[in-house]
């Protein structure tokens with residue numbers, strides 16, 4: 001197709017959301033997990049379900065087979081701890097980059113710079129539906145509003161990231177998403193912007209977009225009442241401590257919002273050092289066990305193998321199976337220990353509630 005201006009070098013057709021949905025449908029089995037997952041996440045977030053939400057999984061999916069192996073293990077673990085924890089798998093198929101880098105499975109599924117977006121969308125949707133079919137709720141960051149039209153009906157929990165939480169486009173997108181969405185504090189550490197995003201997304205908006213047939217459309221939304229803050233630390237340091245949490249809860253209360261939030265053990269809270277994630281989790285677990293209120297969930301970046309590896313475009317054969325190619329992750333064994341610690345903390349925290 002002829003480019004429309006000198007700085008656009010090519011314009012290729014993209015399959016439509018309706019075509020992809022027909023090719024990769026959300027099966028009845030997946031739809032059951034989707035409905036249940038969305039409802040349960042919303043109930044945990046508002047406190048009517050006293051379990052803890054734990055969103056765990058790789059920083060990014062680069063190999064659907066490795067992600068599915070992780071999902072199979074996590075589905076077993078989710079069953080074992082279902083009295084105390086609601087486990088959701090991170091299935092992150094779009095990556096926002098600080099400067100440049102591989103932008104995720106949707107953008108470049110062959111890991112070679114060929115940027116086969118049609119295949120990226122197909123593989124991403126297949127993976128999301130397979131994870132749901134295992135009975136495991138799915139979570140992902142919504143980055144490109146167009147991509148959301150192709151995948152959001154297979155997602156139980158969404159995130160708006162630290163780099164886009166101030167963006168009106170992402171707040172409008174969230175206002176039309178049918179699942180609970182976590183708003184990250186900004187990379188500077190500002191929590192107020194996440195609260196602004198929650199308020200903005202709770203209202204209906206009218207904005208340009210595409211419909212299911214890919215036709216340029218005016219989209220009207222009714223607002224998303226199920227958004228919450230995610231404390232992920234930032235340039236100003238970690239913000240998972242009791243004082244930062246209390247300040248954020250007060251700010252939420254001051255804005256007329258529920259005093260509930262989620263803590264991300266990774267990113268600015270771990271200084272991107274995966275070895276520090278268990279330290280964050282242990283601290284939060286101790287506080288939950290002691291009866292601290294307001295922490296509705298935790299996020300962990302975890303994969304089969306610990307650490308990270310450098311991705312060399314065009315050489316995917318050299319990659320270690322199940323190890324992150326973006327942020328370093330905790331490995332599987334460490335993950336199971338952290339999950340057990342959180343399950344025990346919820347049990348102990350319940351006892352303090354009964355005693356009070």
Ligand SMILES: O=C[C@H](O)[C@H](O)COP(=O)(O)O
Nearest residue numbers: 059095096097098099101327
């Ligand atoms: O969680 C993922 C990363 O922190 C985020 O995508 C930014 O990554 P980068 O700083 O490596 O670009």
Ligand SMILES: C=C(OP(=O)(O)O)C(=O)O
Nearest residue numbers: 059161162163184232267
């Ligand atoms: C990019 C992510 O997080 P943040 O927006 O907090 O940097 C992520 O969780 O993958």
